[in-house]
Amino acid sequence: MTTAPIAVAAHGLTKRYDDVDALAGVDLEIRAGAVTGLLGRNGAGKSTLLQLVAGFERPTSGRILVDGEDPFDNAVTMADTQLVREGGDAFASEPVTDTLGWYRDLREHWDADLAAGLADAFELDTSQKVENLSRGQSSMVGAIIGLASRAPLTIFDETYIGMDAPNRETFYEALLTDYAAHPRTIVISSHLISEVERMFEDVVILDAGRVLVHGDADEVRARGLTLTGRATEVERLLGTRDVLARRDLGPTSQITVLTQPGDELPALARQAGLEVDGVGLQDLFVHLTRRTAASPEGESR
Amino acid sequence: MFDGPEPLYVQIATHVRDQVLSGDLGEEEQVMSTTQFATTYRINPATAAKAFAGLVEEGVLYKRRGLGMFVAPGARELLLDSGRRAYVADVLDPALAQAARLGIPMDVVLARVHASALAVPPAAPASAQDAASGTVRS
Numbered sequence: 001m002t003t004a005p006i007a008v009a010a011h012g013l014t015k016r017y018d019d020v021d022a023l024a025g026v027d028l029e030i031r032a033g034a035v036t037g038l039l040g041r042n043g044a045g046k047s048t049l050l051q052l053v054a055g056f057e058r059p060t061s062g063r064i065l066v067d068g069e070d071p072f073d074n075a076v077t078m079a080d081t082q083l084v085r086e087g088g089d090a091f092a093s094e095p096v097t098d099t100l101g102w103y104r105d106l107r108e109h110w111d112a113d114l115a116a117g118l119a120d121a122f123e124l125d126t127s128q129k130v131e132n133l134s135r136g137q138s139s140m141v142g143a144i145i146g147l148a149s150r151a152p153l154t155i156f157d158e159t160y161i162g163m164d165a166p167n168r169e170t171f172y173e174a175l176l177t178d179y180a181a182h183p184r185t186i187v188i189s190s191h192l193i194s195e196v197e198r199m200f201e202d203v204v205i206l207d208a209g210r211v212l213v214h215g216d217a218d219e220v221r222a223r224g225l226t227l228t229g230r231a232t233e234v235e236r237l238l239g240t241r242d243v244l245a246r247r248d249l250g251p252t253s254q255i256t257v258l259t260q261p262g263d264e265l266p267a268l269a270r271q272a273g274l275e276v277d278g279v280g281l282q283d284l285f286v287h288l289t290r291r292t293a294a295s296p297e298g299e300s301r
Numbered sequence: 302m303f304d305g306p307e308p309l310y311v312q313i314a315t316h317v318r319d320q321v322l323s324g325d326l327g328e329e330e331q332v333m334s335t336t337q338f339a340t341t342y343r344i345n346p347a348t349a350a351k352a353f354a355g356l357v358e359e360g361v362l363y364k365r366r367g368l369g370m371f372v373a374p375g376a377r378e379l380l381l382d383s384g385r386r387a388y389v390a391d392v393l394d395p396a397l398a399q400a401a402r403l404g405i406p407m408d409v410v411l412a413r414v415h416a417s418a419l420a421v422p423p424a425a426p427a428s429a430q431d432a433a434s435g436t437v438r439s
């Protein structure tokens with residue numbers, strides 16, 4: 001078991017269930033020590049990808065490497081990887097403390113004080129049986145396991161479902177505090193993009209089993225732009241760039257466009273007197289994944 | 302906070318510069334650690350670190366080994382200088398261009414400038430004032 005954060009790489013990673021490709025040739029790298037956001041619509045392949053990373057499943061073709069090794073049934077990489085799944089992976093008919101005790105024995109870097117502190121912060125009674133917990137409380141157990149394990153590769157797959165806003169804040173703050181003190185590779189899969197996007201250093205957007213966008217979160221965010229102004233002027237500046245959304249208001253057009261890194265469009269548009277706004281990761285995600293026939297554009301880094 | 306269109310680290314740097322300009326952060330005063338900043342505003346510590354590194358390069362902050370980041374001596378003056386240099390291009394020229402688009406005659410604009418110049422005592426650059434009054438700045 002290592003203590004250093006570890007990296008993940010996928011090459012042509014494909015996973016087929018019956019006739020359906022849940023993942024269809026995914027190439028990507030998850031940087032060691034960074035917080036990566038994994039975004040995608042329902043059925044985009046996020047959970048499949050994470051199960052492959054955790055070594056719970058085997059790829060149909062292509063390769064997945066965790067710290068340079070094939071993670072499937074691999075005792076070394078599995079000891080370093082904590083995947084918190086939506087189901088919770090807890091002993092249903094036993095008290096929460098039994099599950100926490102099991103992880104304490106399993107995880108070399110388990111921090112019992114952190115686990116107890118989080119349970120207090122969540123006001124979670126750990127003597128309750130897991131099967132009697134609410135949906136939100138089950139997510140809290142997942143959050144506690146994920147953070148207190150301090151695994152070099154920690155993955156949260158929608159670990160927020162059912163939690164109310166104050167409890168989600170508690171979780172995010174605890175995650176950042178503990179991450180800053182104990183840097184590790186963290187992957188967060190979430191549909192609540194606007195409330196977590198500022199925690200991401202990198203972002204991956206999956207769509208229909210493929211990587212749609214992958215890169216530095218700030219750079220990805222900067223690629224979405226909304227131009228508002230005289231329709232002819234907007235049109236002229238647009239050129240051949242990818243239009244994500246368009247709204248015509250008489251002689252005025254508002255166009256959301258996908259730019260490439262280093263594009264001079266924002267400067268040109270401001271010079272031309274157009275209004276230039278960012279669109280935010282959440283809106284960019286919605287625009288990008290709404291297009292049904294979206295063609296993967298490859299990595300942006 | 303920090304939901305503008307610019308990259309997050311740019312917004313963070315702008316926020317710290319504004320605090321130095323307004324005096325909320327005094328020279329030689331310690332700024333939040335990247336960890337405090339990250340947890341307070343719920344942002345990635347690496348993003349905060351990137352913003353702070355840029356501010357160190359600009360000369361707004363400096364690092365004391367083992368202690369953290371502090372506002373550099375002269376940081377406020379530095380920011381005032383660069384703000385003044387950027388004022389014409391960033392503020393005045395767009396305002397004049399807008400006046401032209403609206404068809405406001407230049408003499409109306411100038412009359413307004415003269416009127417406000419009479420209403421507000423001339424704000425000489427702080428360094429110039431200090432030089433004139435002989436104040437010694439620490």
